[in-house]
Amino acid sequence: MTAVTDTPDPHAAHPVTGLDDVVHQRVRLGILTIAHEARRVEFGYLRTQLDLTAGNLSKHLSVLETAALIEIEKGYEGRRGRTWITLTPAGTTALAEEIERLKLLIARFEIPDNPENRRRPH
Template identity: 35%
Template sequence: MTRPGPGTHPRHGLDEVIHAPVRFSVMAALAAADKAEFAFVRDTVEVSDSVLSRQVATLEKAGYVAVTKGYVGKRPRTWLALTADGRATFAAHCDALRAIAGGDVAGG
């Protein structure tokens, strides 16, 4: 039996930043839209404001999520959007998960 060389398993395509369940869920919610309001993402992912804020800060620091603040009327609002790098990283992460689930140990 031939074993794959180092670094060929699809798990090497996983991104440690977005692999955490809440961050992965945030990325998935944002992947479906150009941008989303903070409250919508919070409710979709089913977390508190503080939990979402911490996870978004991590994703923003990694360059995966852009945060925009503004107003709707007199009410402050925060919108979240995936950056181009965030979209590409999320797509690659999902490809790696599919390869692992499908047993594609050669990575492609």
Template identity: 30%
Template sequence: MNNPIANLNKIFDSRIRLGVMSMLVVNDEIGFNDLKQLLELTDGNLASHLNTLEQATFIKVHKGFIGRKTSTTYSITTLGRQAFKSHLDALEKMIKKL
């Protein structure tokens, strides 16, 4: 019997990282404050999860300015898109076997 969770990516175990990746799959890029508001998170909590995804090279950080205010946006990398799709495919296969 095959292990049903063997193909799941541990990075996506967190519902927050799952939420971030879901939003980035359907948006070219999204800002920190938008993510924070949509996911109802604190700055520190969101930053921690974004850092994990960035370290895995699943997301790319874009820092800039809008006027005098800093602006940080995030986009999904090709590797991140592939890893997330593989994770979702593994979840789907697992569900279909039940």
């Protein structure tokens, strides 16, 4: 993850324009974050931490897998089926870029003389 400057150029392209719809979503961002920290994570852990139903989580995983941001590996431990999720290098990059853009957005809101801030209703 690259460093964020404290005073972004207000005339530069708005960080929102670079947001990736696949990643810029609360649950999918959560999946990528957990998979990044955990190296690999099991389906059940994700379901518990993100408070999702199995079907809902599967849909999100499918979106991320289609975008080649994660790899899904199914197997057995004893008789119990287990599904492991691993972040791909593209997923790591996408997560880093998303966090960078979120930080830029926050920094942009916090510039006192930013014209956008003046237009915001109080």
